Amino acid sequence: MSLNAVELFSERALGFKQSAIREQLKIIDSPEIISLAGGFPDDRFWPIDRVIEASTFALREYGKKALQYGSTEGIKKLRVLLMDRMEKEGVNSIDLDNVIISTASQQGLSLLAQVFVNPGDTVIVEEPSYIGALQAFTSMQAVFCTVPVDKDGMQMDALEDRLKELQKAHIRPKFVYTVPNFQNPVGVTMTLERRKKLIELAHTYDLLIVEDDPYGEVRFEGEPIPSLLALGGKDRVIALRTFSKISFPGLRLGWIVAREDIMDKIILGKQAADLCSSAMIQYIAYEFVSRGWMDDYINVVRREYPKKKNAMIAALEQYFPVGSSWTDPQGGLFVWVKVPEHIDTTAMFHEAISAKVAYVVGSAFYPRRDDNCHMRLNFSAVDPEHITEGVHRLGDLLKSKI
Numbered sequence: 549m550s551l552n553a554v555e556l557f558s559e560r561a562l563g564f565k566q567s568a569i570r571e572q573l574k575i576i577d578s579p580e581i582i583s584l585a586g587g588f589p590d591d592r593f594w595p596i597d598r599v600i601e602a603s604t605f606a607l608r609e610y611g612k613k614a615l616q617y618g619s620t621e622g623i624k625k626l627r628v629l630l631m632d633r634m635e636k637e638g639v640n641s642i643d644l645d646n647v648i649i650s651t652a653s654q655q656g657l658s659l660l661a662q663v664f665v666n667p668g669d670t671v672i673v674e675e676p677s678y679i680g681a682l683q684a685f686t687s688m689q690a691v692f693c694t695v696p697v698d699k700d701g702m703q704m705d706a707l708e709d710r711l712k713e714l715q716k717a718h719i720r721p722k723f724v725y726t727v728p729n730f731q732n733p734v735g736v737t738m739t740l741e742r743r744k745k746l747i748e749l750a751h752t753y754d755l756l757i758v759e760d761d762p763y764g765e766v767r768f769e770g771e772p773i774p775s776l777l778a779l780g781g782k783d784r785v786i787a788l789r790t791f792s793k794i795s796f797p798g799l800r801l802g803w804i805v806a807r808e809d810i811m812d813k814i815i816l817g818k819q820a821a822d823l824c825s826s827a828m829i830q831y832i833a834y835e836f837v838s839r840g841w842m843d844d845y846i847n848v849v850r851r852e853y854p855k856k857k858n859a860m861i862a863a864l865e866q867y868f869p870v871g872s873s874w875t876d877p878q879g880g881l882f883v884w885v886k887v888p889e890h891i892d893t894t895a896m897f898h899e900a901i902s903a904k905v906a907y908v909v910g911s912a913f914y915p916r917r918d919d920n921c922h923m924r925l926n927f928s929a930v931d932p933e934h935i936t937e938g939v940h941r942l943g944d945l946l947k948s949k950i
């Protein structure tokens with residue numbers, strides 16, 4: 549008799565959802581397809597020689613410590629460096645106990661789900677929202693209360709309405725999850741006014757905010773806006789940061805900022821998950837950041853990505869049918885496109901693959917998967933000529949449906 553694992557899976561595991569993006573990435577892993585789908589940085593700009601130098605130095609300098617188990621909180625000198633970096637951005641309510649290293653932001657999301665979410669608990673999310681966060685919260689059986697996003701980020705009047713409804717129903721949301729800068733997938737940034745309103749609502753309704761900000765430093769136009777953490781302080785805001793877009797996702801390194809009582813639980817959760825993030829990678833990251841090489845790299849990204857974004861916007865203007873619209877982000881990696889209403893972007897995906905171009909279907913970013921007229925296009929990973937060609941192919945396909 550063969551073992552039927554389904555009888556053994558937890559209810560939680562039975563509810564796990566596939567990430568539409570990961571599934572799609574498997575299909576599009578072919579060199580002829582122009583992929584505007586993933587969220588990858590452009591590896592052609594990576595200073596590999598510097599990474600080799602930082603790695604060699606880290607192993608020589610910290611050798612045995614680098615290869616040993618580290619503390620769950622992370623290497624102290626890296627945490628100090630990151631704390632100082634955040635202080636320069638106006639975050640001054642934190643000290644070392646409030647900062648730990650994580651195995652990138654995705655682990656931060658997963659730990660927060662573990663720390664806060666019981667089955668059936670309500671979590672407030674933007675709609676559309678980052679798919680990996682939806683996955684992490686779903687894995688702990690969260691129920692989503694959604695708040696729409698427009699060109700200025702999460703809509704605060706809609707949030708307030710939702711909060712009133714929840715209060716009436718005696719439901720206490722566990723937290724509000726937001727990606728305030730160059731949101732994934734929409735690419736929009738929450739205005740200062742809305743950030744202040746969110747902090748005000750957090751006080752009025754006694755809320756915790758989770759600020760996930762992988763893209764804030766990938767700003768290539770306009771002025772930076774203070775973070776929710778800087779505005780609201782650690783009492784109400786947990787911040788997730790990552791090295792993935794400001795250096796290399798392969799490091800799998802990020803950091804979490806939270807107040808002490810919450811951090812204690814996060815640390816216990818992390819101990820159970822992986823004991824610690826790789827000490828060796830943390831030392832390499834320390835060398836890379838402290839030598840100013842990460843800032844050099846960020847400057848390259850800020851110089852090069854707008855060329856790609858501009859190529860994408862120009863191609864959308866030239867090739868997409870009347871009735872389409874899109875966001876024009878000042879940073880980050882994504883443009884969010886609305887196609888004419890009667891066209892179904894989910895149904896069109898396989899035709900796009902046949903036309904040798906890929907995008908991520910908009911429905912993937914909606915908890916109820918009930919949107920079919922959007923697509924997320926990535927501009928960071930592809931060069932401008934291929935962006936133009938990819939958008940041209942998509943535009944032709946869309947026009948053939950009108």
Ligand SMILES: Cc1ncc(COP(=O)(O)O)c(C=O)c1O
Nearest residue numbers: 587652653654678727732790792
């Ligand atoms: C909003 C957001 N949060 C978190 C992540 C996870 O990134 P990582 O685990 O590489 O830090 C991503 C990745 O694209 C993201 O877009």
